[in-house]
Amino acid sequence: MTAASELIVRCRAGDAEAFRELVEPFRRELMVHCYRFLGSMHDAEDALQETLFDAWQGFGAFEARSSVRTRLYRVATNRCLKVLRSARRRPRTAAPGEDAAGFELPEPSAHGEVVWLEPYPDVLLEGLSDTAPGPEARYESRQAISLAFVTAVQLLPPRQRAVLILRDVLGYRADDVRLTMPPVPAEYLGCEAVARFHSAVFSQITRYRLVATRANGQPAFGVYLLDRRTPAWHGTGLMVLTLAADRITALTCFDSSHLSRFGLPRTLPFEH
Numbered sequence: 001m002t003a004a005s006e007l008i009v010r011c012r013a014g015d016a017e018a019f020r021e022l023v024e025p026f027r028r029e030l031m032v033h034c035y036r037f038l039g040s041m042h043d044a045e046d047a048l049q050e051t052l053f054d055a056w057q058g059f060g061a062f063e064a065r066s067s068v069r070t071r072l073y074r075v076a077t078n079r080c081l082k083v084l085r086s087a088r089r090r091p092r093t094a095a096p097g098e099d100a101a102g103f104e105l106p107e108p109s110a111h112g113e114v115v116w117l118e119p120y121p122d123v124l125l126e127g128l129s130d131t132a133p134g135p136e137a138r139y140e141s142r143q144a145i146s147l148a149f150v151t152a153v154q155l156l157p158p159r160q161r162a163v164l165i166l167r168d169v170l171g172y173r174a175d176d177v178r179l180t181m182p183p184v185p186a187e188y189l190g191c192e193a194v195a196r197f198h199s200a201v202f203s204q205i206t207r208y209r210l211v212a213t214r215a216n217g218q219p220a221f222g223v224y225l226l227d228r229r230t231p232a233w234h235g236t237g238l239m240v241l242t243l244a245a246d247r248i249t250a251l252t253c254f255d256s257s258h259l260s261r262f263g264l265p266r267t268l269p270f271e272h
Contacts, residue, residue, distance in 0.1 A: 011059050019056050026069055029128055030076050036165050037080035039154045041118045047083055051076040077162055084158040106200050108186035109193045114154045115183040119240050119254055120145060121262050122214030147216050147252050148242050181253045209233050213262045215240045222264040233268035235259045
């Protein structure tokens with residue numbers, strides 16, 4: 001009997017420790033799977049916990065006709081579909097008049113729909129393998145986790161979203177530059193509109209610092225502004241770039257609440 005088979009037998013007998021040992025190798029990839037569905041780290045974390053609970057509760061009916069991984073992905077997909085259809089999923093939108101870090105911004109090109117979008121730290125993708133067969137094995141693809149792809153997926157109805165992810169459609173590309181700022185429902189589309197946005201912001205900034213990190217398989221930066229009263233650099237947000245060849249095709253700006261997930265401090269000493 002293989003080690004996995006032995007664990008399955010123990011799980012069927014109600015051994016919770018055996019279940020934890022059995023599913024632990026799949027925990028991180030399941031988290032990515034849930035994130036692709038939901039576009040939010042918080043929602044994905046909740047969905048993962050509920051997935052593992054559902055899988056444990058239903059393990060007595062598992063007949064090993066498919067792999068443990070396949071079963072876990074099936075349970076995770078069903079859990080994410082339930083979340084998408086649930087009335088409790090009410091994404092936060094910015095309050096009227098709320099803008100990016102208090103700046104006065106120009107009129108946006110459009111008002112975005114995916115205001116619940118959150119970045120995904122690349123450090124959580126490290127060590128994940130995509131060599132196993134099947135659509136669920138491609139989660140590590142940079143296009144499959146990119147903000148552009150995840151944003152596009154969020155606009156689909158739940159069932160179509162499941163089909164798209166499980167069929168592993170990876171070829172999404174942005175055609176022009178686009179700037180968004182979840183949860184602010186404003187979008188700036190095209191080079192002229194994005195340039196107008198940055199002109200307005202940087203005309204109000206005297207000094208800033210960027211600290212490099214990575215999110216969603218792309219370069220990202222913690223953004224810090226100088227507070228001369230302290231003096232110190234105060235984190236004001238996280239900016240994620242989407243690249244295609246040698247061009248920036250999208251910029252997604254998040255507020256400073258996400259910095260800690262990336263191991264970035266809320267403030268930097270002035271000497272930094």
